[in-house]
Structure formats: C-alpha cells, structure tokens
Amino acid sequence: MPLLTMNNVHKRFGALTVLNGINMSVEAGQVAAVIGPSGSGKSTLLRVINGLEPIEKGTIEVDGVSTASLQGLREVRKQVGMVFQQFNLFSHLTVGGNVMLAQRLVLRRDKSEAEKRARELLARVGLEEKWGSYPSQLSGGQQQRVAIARALAMDPRIMLFDEATSALDPELVGEVLGVMRSLAESGMTMLVVTHEMNFAREVADRVLFMDKGSVLADGTPEDILVRPTDPRIQQFMRRLTEH
Amino acid sequence: MDFTPVWNARWLLLDSFLTTLLLSTIAVVVGTLVGAIVAVLRTLNVGILNVVLRAYVELFRGTPLLMQLFFVYFGLPMLGVNVDKFWAAFSAISLYTGAYVAEVFRAGVEAVPRGQVEASTALGLTFVQRLTYVIAPQALRVALPPLVGVYVSVIKDTSLATVIGYNELMRRAMELVLQYGRPLEIFLVVGILYFIICFPISKFSEWLERRLARNGA
Numbered sequence: 001m002p003l004l005t006m007n008n009v010h011k012r013f014g015a016l017t018v019l020n021g022i023n024m025s026v027e028a029g030q031v032a033a034v035i036g037p038s039g040s041g042k043s044t045l046l047r048v049i050n051g052l053e054p055i056e057k058g059t060i061e062v063d064g065v066s067t068a069s070l071q072g073l074r075e076v077r078k079q080v081g082m083v084f085q086q087f088n089l090f091s092h093l094t095v096g097g098n099v100m101l102a103q104r105l106v107l108r109r110d111k112s113e114a115e116k117r118a119r120e121l122l123a124r125v126g127l128e129e130k131w132g133s134y135p136s137q138l139s140g141g142q143q144q145r146v147a148i149a150r151a152l153a154m155d156p157r158i159m160l161f162d163e164a165t166s167a168l169d170p171e172l173v174g175e176v177l178g179v180m181r182s183l184a185e186s187g188m189t190m191l192v193v194t195h196e197m198n199f200a201r202e203v204a205d206r207v208l209f210m211d212k213g214s215v216l217a218d219g220t221p222e223d224i225l226v227r228p229t230d231p232r233i234q235q236f237m238r239r240l241t242e243h
Numbered sequence: 244m245d246f247t248p249v250w251n252a253r254w255l256l257l258d259s260f261l262t263t264l265l266l267s268t269i270a271v272v273v274g275t276l277v278g279a280i281v282a283v284l285r286t287l288n289v290g291i292l293n294v295v296l297r298a299y300v301e302l303f304r305g306t307p308l309l310m311q312l313f314f315v316y317f318g319l320p321m322l323g324v325n326v327d328k329f330w331a332a333f334s335a336i337s338l339y340t341g342a343y344v345a346e347v348f349r350a351g352v353e354a355v356p357r358g359q360v361e362a363s364t365a366l367g368l369t370f371v372q373r374l375t376y377v378i379a380p381q382a383l384r385v386a387l388p389p390l391v392g393v394y395v396s397v398i399k400d401t402s403l404a405t406v407i408g409y410n411e412l413m414r415r416a417m418e419l420v421l422q423y424g425r426p427l428e429i430f431l432v433v434g435i436l437y438f439i440i441c442f443p444i445s446k447f448s449e450w451l452e453r454r455l456a457r458n459g460a
Contacts, residue, residue, distance in 0.1 A: 050365050051364075052364060052365060074367065077364070077366070081365075082362075082365040084361065084362060086358050088356075088359060088361060088362035090359060090363075090377055090381075091381065092380045092381050092384065101366075101368075101376060101377075102363075102366035105376065106366060147362075151365075154366060
C-alpha cells in the first residue's frame with residue numbers, strides 16, 4: 001500500500017482552479033520531486049496534504065488515514081513533516097525551543113526526552129552549537145536546517161519540502177540541499193517541490209511535472225528531465241537552461 | 244505657597260489616591276481581559292459574532308468616555324437599571340478600556356506572520372496551543388508599547404468619574420479647593436500623585452521592551 005494517496009483532488013481559489021483532479025501516490029521510501037512552471041499548483045499540492053488548504057473534492061490518505069475528518073487530519077499532521085520556503089521558525093523561541101515545542105505539546109514527550117531528541121537532530125543538521133540562539137541570529141541556511149530538524153523531531157513518515165531553498169542566497173543553498181540529500185539516503189519518504197534540477201536529477205527516484213493544476217508527466221528523472229517528450233516540458237526545461 | 248491645607252487634608256487625599264488606584268487597577272485588569280477575549284473571538288472570524296464585537300469596539304472608541312459615564316449613571320436608571328457610582332464608573336471605564344485593548348491586541352495578532360501559524364498547524368498544534376504558545380507571545384511583544392499607552396491614558400481618564408460624583412482623586416481635589424482655596428498647591432500635589440502612578444508604568448514598559456528586544460527578533 002502506498003504511504004500517500006491522492007484521489008481526484010480538486011482545489012480552487014475563487015474562480016481559479018489550482019488543483020484539477022490530482023491522482024497520484026507515493027510509496028514508502030520514495031523521493032519524488034515536483035517541478036513545473038510557477039502557478040502550476042506545486043505548492044498547493046503539498047499544502048492540501050496536511051490540510052493547510054482545504055480541498056473541494058477528492059480524498060487524501062496518509063498511511064491509510066484519510067484527511068477528511070478533523071481527527072484523521074490531526075493524525076496525518078503527526079505523520080507529515082513540512083519545510084517551508086520562508087523557514088517559519090518561531091521567532092520568540094530559541095533553536096532548542098523550536099525543535100522541542102511540538103514534541104512537548106503534540107507528542108506529549110517529557111522535557112528530557114524532547115531535549116535529547118532535539119539535540120540529536122540538531123547534531124544531524126550540524127547545528128548543535130546553536131541550541132540557545134534565536135532564529136534572527138542565524139543565516140537563512142542555518143534557519144532552514146533548524147526547520148528541517150524541527151519537522152524531523154515529530155518522527156514523521158513523510159517529509160514535504162515546499163521550495164526549501166528558493167529564499168536562500170546562492171551560497172547557502174548547498175548546505176540545505178546537503179541535509180535533504182542525506183535525509184533521502186536515510187530512507188525518508190519525501191515529496192520535494194523544487195527548482196533545483198540537479199537535485200531532482202541526482203536525488204529523486206521520480207519526478208512529477210505539474211502544469212495548470214494537473215500532473216502532466218510522472219516518471220524517472222531521466223524520462224522527465226533529460227529526455228522529455230512532451231513539448232510543454234521541453235519548453236520549461238529550455239527556459240531553465242537559458243539563464 | 245502655603246501647603247498647610249494640603250497637609251491637613253493628607254488622609255483625605257491619600258484615601259482618594261487609593262480610590263483612584265483601585266479604579267485604575269480594576270479598569271486595566273478587566274479592560275485587558277475583555278480586550279483579550281474580544282481579540283481572540285475576532286480571530287475566529289464568525290460572521291454575526293464579528294459584527295457584534297466590531298460594533299462594541301467602534302461604539303466605545305467612537306464616543307467620549309464622559310458621555311459613556313453619563314449614559315450608564317443617568318441614562319440606564321431610566322430603563323430601570325440602577326447602578327451605584329462605583330459600578331457606573333467601573334463598568335463604563337472597563338468597557339471603554341476593553342475596546343481600546345481589543346484593537347491593540349488585534350493589531351498585535353495581525354502582525355504575527357502567517358507562516359508562524361502555518362508552521363505550528365503543520366506540526367499538529369491545536370488552535371488553542373497555536374494561540375497560547377506561538378501567536379500570543381509574539382503578538383504581545385508588538386502590542387506592549389501601545390498597550391501601556393492605553394493603560395496610562397485610562398488611569399488619567401479615571402478622573403472623569405468625578406462628574407458622576409465618584410469620590411476619586413480629582414473630585415476630592417476640587418472639594419478641597421472649594422473648601423480652602425489654594426488651587427495652585429492642591430492641584431500641584433494631585434498632579435504629582437497621578438504622575439506617581441503613571442510614570443513607573445511607562446518606565447516598566449521601556450524596561451520590558453528592552454528585555455524582549457534582547458531575546459531575538
């Protein structure tokens with residue numbers, strides 16, 4: 001059984017159809033990159049999974065649990081970690097506080113257990129010495145690595161990355177991609193919206209190309225990125241390499 | 244200058260000073276509670292409830308406190324609701340404060356970036372947990388300076404309760420002036436007494452702001 005299943009998912013913002021009947025599934029351990037022109041619905045595709053955006057039609061299941069009921073959605077949110085373009089660290093909490101908060105409140109871990117897990121994960125993203133720092137004292141790349149640790153602290157089954165490196169200065173992109181790459185190698189199931197084609201080619205098992213709210217193509221990185229057959233994908237790839 | 248009348252009336256003045264302090268404290272505490280509840284309820288964005296809360300805030304901010312005091316003390320008895328001086332002063336000033344505090348809190352909540360709510364939602368926090376652990380601490384930081392501004396002005400505005408005969412500091416001062424003359428000395432001392440309440444609050448707010456500013460963004 002796939003870990004994530006989306007069935008005929010529709011989402012509209014007013015008159016604008018953003019997701020137009022999405023059918024897809026992701027197997028446990030798979031790393032899927034989602035690419036496509038801006039406005040094609042990539043971010044929304046991620047945001048409906050954990051209910052940040054409600055859907056009009058269709059079903060979404062994570063590990064067999066449907067997001068249709070409030071209780072199901074709550075369960076799904078525990079299983080799904082999310083990393084945002086703008087990091088969204090809690091600015092009033094230290095790095096340690098950021099990684100511990102949801103462990104305490106949602107998983108009801110006691111303080112020492114939450115701290116132990118937080119320190120492990122911060123070490124894993126190379127930021128154990130930043131425990132007492134506030135987000136404003138960190139670079140964008142460091143903030144994003146903390147955000148990844150914060151999401152991992154919930155021991156999610158699947159991680160969603162919503163353009164995790166798009167807001168970063170070019171020299172900071174590498175450190176975040178490095179963490180994502182090692183996460184992929186550790187067997188984490190990942191759904192990654194990205195503009196980093198090299199990352200998609202080297203790390204993803206699978207690439208989804210979205211256009212106008214639909215998954216236009218779904219295949220290996222080789223099929224989609226190197227030898228695309230669809231003219232719209234060819235055009236998209238050409239534009240990317242032009243600059 | 245002759246401060247003898249002031250000195251002779253020191254216990255009366257102290258008594259009124261404490262009355263003003265009491266009225267101010269109640270107005271600030273109750274007003275803050277009312278304002279916080281209104282602000283939280285408004286974040287729920289429920290149609291009819293929002294209209295009612297908005298009307299409350301706009302009505303109390305859009306009319307003079309003086310008129311509100313008259314309305315409660317002289318107007319409500321016409322409807323058969325009799326309120327004594329304390330309750331009239333207390334309820335009018337608290338509701339007036341609540342309306343201003345609600346707006347200050349609302350602005351604070353709106354200043355919290357949308358992404359903070361999304362991140363905490365994605366992590367599985369409930370509505371109440373998001374409010375308590377993510378939104379409120381950040382909103383309070385933004386709201387603190389204007390909040391203290393509201394408090395200080397409310398403390399000064401308690402002097403308006405004098406018009407319904409509530410025996411607070413300003414009323415006592417006017418009585419003493421009528422009795423002994425010496426308006427210069429008496430109002431000078433009364434001014435100092437108000438300042439003694441308000442100034443430390445402003446100072447405390449500055450200190451708190453600096454402390455919060457040290458803790459990151």
